[in-house]
Amino acid sequence: MPPSVPHHRLPRTRRVRRLFRRIAFTAVLGLVAATPIATAAAPPAAAAAGGLQQVTGFGSNPGNLQMYEYTPAGLPANAPLVVALHGCAQTADAYYTNSGWPQFADRWGFDVVFPQTTSANNALSCFSWFDAAEDSRGKGEAASIVQMVEHAKQSRGSDGRRVYVTGLSAGGGMTADLLAAYPDVFAGGSVASGLPAQCATSQAAASGCQTGPQKLSPAQWGDKVRGGYPGYTGPWPRVAIWQGTSDYTVYPANATALRDQWTDVWGIGQTPSSTDTLPGNTTRSVYNDSAGQPAVETYTVSGMGHGLAVSPGPGAEQCGRAAAYFLNTICSTYYTGVFWGLDGGTPGGGGDRLPAPAGVTVTGVTDATASLSWNAVAGAASYAVFRNGTKAASPAGTTYTDTGLTAATAYRYTVAAVDGSGTAGAASAQVTATTTGGAPARCFTATNYAQVAAGRAHTTGGYVYANGSEANMGLYNVFVTHTLKESPAGYFVIADSGCTG
Template identity: 60%
Template sequence: MGQSHPPFRSARGRRLVGGIRRWITTTAGVLALTGGTVAVSPQASAAGLTPVTGFGSNPGNLSMYAYAPDALPAGAPLVVALHGCTQSASDYYAHSGWPTFADRYGFAVVFPQTSSANNASSCFNWFEPGDSERGRGEALSIKQMVDKAVAQYGSDSRRVYITGLSAGGGMTANMLAAYPDVFAGGAIDSGLPAYCANSVSAAYTCMYSPPDRSPARWGDLVRSAAPAGTTSWPRVAIWQGTADTTVKPANATELRDQWTDVWGVGQTPSRTESLTGGTTLSVHDDASGRPAVEVYSVAGMAHGLAVDPGSGTEQCGSTGTYYLDTICSSYHTARFWGLDSDDQGTGALPAPTGLTVTGTTDTTASLSWKAVPDAASYVVHRGGTKVGTTTSASYTDTGLATGTTYSYTVAAVDSAGAAGAVSSAAAATTTGYTPTCHTTSNYDHTVAGRAYRSGGHTYAKGSGQAMGLWNAFTTRTLKQTAPGYYVVADSGCPA
């Protein structure tokens, strides 16, 4: 699979037979999103990206590249980033934004690379059992890279994460299923459910019309791939553009069903949030109130990785083929994994008790809890992400959206700076919401993030109501009734 190219696998000799290679050549133009031909993957040579050898038996015939900030301390996290088809390690290093956050937060990044010797379009072979199952092929090569990086950089083996785009996303899902004892979290960008396919023909079905299986059946594919007796699972972020015609958005729904079932939580989100770039975030909390599965739906985005070039705190990456200017997915993924904070709950202090919401306004939530003896301070998390610290047993979170529910936890920090056990979660819902009305063309609604395009038609964000053709000549009225939720209101829209 790939962004615009078939997912064809070479024979076990790592080369395609001539007939299949000729077939790919003649059909690549039909399948390409831009009408272009198959791109040749450049070799990884970007400054700062280092080739690594001697990482094991390498049964998947992959290459290993890594980036580590200067003076990286021992015990730092490790991220594995898998490129998409027609891409390379250097391409992903240059565009994805991951080096920016490696420098900012302090962690190493491994960039595995496949080649045309493995797959005609340089795709990871996510649909081949011999390359995607535990202990086999490319999957084992990636695991060996993790072992090498942990030893070389002194990384914390409890804080290893994996992410990937398209075919790399499909392989990421498989790696999370096959190695839940290795990865603490993952991010699947424009990818597919774990073990959706086990052949080329099935790969196309998954890409364009994924099976509508029950959550339990999807979850069983993960459980059967994992070591027997596994009870601890990675936290999973799912990124998908609503206008993706290569990996259809239905894949994000099936991914959500798969991983929420694995976690034993419902498919209805605990809360939703509106982010930049027309992005809607749906959060599924675990029993303790921490996000277990997050789904990021980017309105109007085609197939690719969401980036947001610039120097702002939440910006990253650069645009290019399959790197789309919408929102910095790497920033939000890093925060979801907790890479922006060293407060990982490894200290000895007990969890604070009595966490209570003492008050809310349209944009704030005030919290209090019982003081923990010997605590020097407290760290407060919103939705699993650190939002502040305080030396008292109370905190007020600001800058929130109106009419929105947030989940908070607190941990006590000792004098050495180690955070202890995390408290039970408390939910706070901000007050108020003023509906707004917008009348303009379907094109402008989509550009503004109030609607999204799919198959030449326009649909209201949130409600999914049909609005007609996606163009500048069809005018509709939308009413925003909640953050990120719009309904068609042509008959009248009193605010």
């Protein structure tokens, strides 16, 4: 519907449907009731000054959406394109500011389109992942988003073979629907705290999908994708699935359904080809295609609630800003981009890069040093050692001693093999080394409210984060209790499983 058409002139059936959305949807994606989105609701005008630009006249726009775009300076033609969909009650600016996508667009060279819906479409400004009139091929919001893709291809010269879509929550549900409806447009997708494609086809069914999708077989879930574009036989998009284990808005069962759905579409079964551990208490499971390349990957973040995983900081694998529904755990944008091949690797996870070193071990610590060793990787010319996400050294061998450290402090390390051209391979599993000495650790058990009042934690967007470690402690109230360990002074980590010096 063009914005100039008055509401009272809409066809009666559409007015009724929209009114129903406004009244009923507050009980469906109820995430805004738990935590205000004050930090996420900046007006679009603020985005333009920061590099995000609104684009008008991108098409007939049947879904009545707004288009915003971020293009790095000097971006050449034929660059990849990423479409990033915000969650309920958020804006394109919120996703631009907090998700980390502009950061990697600058680093790796691609264009980002940020579609935006409004309360004119939905009472909570959610993308309509549950409405066949909005999320199907050639219809509504889905058609508007594809028009944005076509506009970017024409105006920016984006590479039509490397178009990807990602989204959070309702944006994640719309992402899955877009991958099903337009597998000929999108080479890959990433669903964060979202729903399987066509989980709900009505307003009434949406809430049930969130708390527990239907008990369907992988083939039945796959049929929902195949029905999105009848007759299409491939190639299919490569799909990443991000989910927190403590998400009580979109339950973890949805990640399982998404895994079943897309592995069935690829015809590769539901047993992972490999599993490894990443920062932020994250477990990655990889499902390879017939050529041995990752087709589907699941990222399970232990203890994370409802939101997009980010990891603020200067490290090569860090990104984003912590805010409401942008949770400080791991940079999902980095790992998603690598999975798609945006970093220059093979789509599907950089198959032309060296594998991660195995056997990374802490072999010794003092009050100022930490020593590591790992197994050799065939073809490695050197190795890159990362301390707390930042590159610390480039040893030629398989051992390294880090010096100049602070006593009684925990340091996180990963190691990557580097080939003769200087390209780093996949990062190893993370290990932690804690230096000796210093004052003994102090432990504090209290409610989140009391921890903030005592100066051991702080709040952002209704959530509590430990000072120093920035660990997400949950909602700011007196009903959540954690034990915090202080070591060194002013640096707190969650120690609910036991606090020792």
